[in-house]
Amino acid sequence: MSAAAIEVRGLTVRYHDVVALDGADLTVLPGRLTGLLGMNGSGKSSLLKAIMGIVSPDAGEVRVLGRTSRDARREALLGYVPQSEDVDWSFPLTVRDVVAQGRYGRLGPMRGLRAADRQAVDSALERVGLTDLAGRQIGRLSGGQRKRAFIARCLAQEAQVLLLDEPFAGVDVSSQATLTALLRELVAEGVAALVSTHDLAALPALADDAVLLHRRVLAAGSPQEVLRPENLALAFGGDS
Numbered sequence: 001m002s003a004a005a006i007e008v009r010g011l012t013v014r015y016h017d018v019v020a021l022d023g024a025d026l027t028v029l030p031g032r033l034t035g036l037l038g039m040n041g042s043g044k045s046s047l048l049k050a051i052m053g054i055v056s057p058d059a060g061e062v063r064v065l066g067r068t069s070r071d072a073r074r075e076a077l078l079g080y081v082p083q084s085e086d087v088d089w090s091f092p093l094t095v096r097d098v099v100a101q102g103r104y105g106r107l108g109p110m111r112g113l114r115a116a117d118r119q120a121v122d123s124a125l126e127r128v129g130l131t132d133l134a135g136r137q138i139g140r141l142s143g144g145q146r147k148r149a150f151i152a153r154c155l156a157q158e159a160q161v162l163l164l165d166e167p168f169a170g171v172d173v174s175s176q177a178t179l180t181a182l183l184r185e186l187v188a189e190g191v192a193a194l195v196s197t198h199d200l201a202a203l204p205a206l207a208d209d210a211v212l213l214h215r216r217v218l219a220a221g222s223p224q225e226v227l228r229p230e231n232l233a234l235a236f237g238g239d240s
């Protein structure tokens, strides 16, 4: 039995003739924040989508708390904060609607929210500081507020494993600090978080562990180890 929150073995993802991932191996532990690094096109989003079960791997295996992605999603264990480009911000949903999606994931189809669900939505909104904006259309929030809304959706869901795709992109420094503090709190409560980021400088303060990706995992370990110049040269050295 594995104590891992996420286990990825030999994961290969292709889009027609593009190989996005080529035999990636990865372990993410509960109660730890793992930073996922790599240059543009290195496969970070594909890895997160394959763990989520949104993208089907061509080969390899994913386990989330010992389950398939599909079962982990069915049990509402897996929370996802997509990169901004993957969200239709014009969709007519309020911030509260987005956060409430986290509860519907737990209830299954055709079930309405009960008082306890509404309370979970309220407390998630409060925890991320969006109570006052709950009735606003989701696209009418700032970049940092949008990220907080999606994290609140994961909170309402009570997800145990979080996948966050570039949560700091397009977010100002003060919102980044708020997001980091929130993620650190969740991880201290035992949640596992896998967070893709471009911000190498911020990594040591953010992450417990780091993974350097370039279609496969080039290095994994403490942020200090992973950020060693020889590793960065391999990942960012221009050999794509």
Ligand SMILES: Nc1ncnc2c1ncn2[C@@H]1O[C@H](COP(=O)(O)OP(=O)(O)OP(=O)(O)O)[C@@H](O)[C@H]1O
Residues within 6 Å of the ligand: 015, 018, 019, 020, 038, 039, 040, 041, 042, 043, 044, 045, 046, 047
């Ligand atoms: N839906 C798709 N169809 C075709 N190719 C795709 C698709 N999604 C991603 N790719 C390609 O797969 C490779 C990996 O892309 P991916 O988005 O996973 O990388 P990334 O590390 O998240 O990049 P970025 O940092 O730019 O977001 C890239 O070459 C990309 O062009």
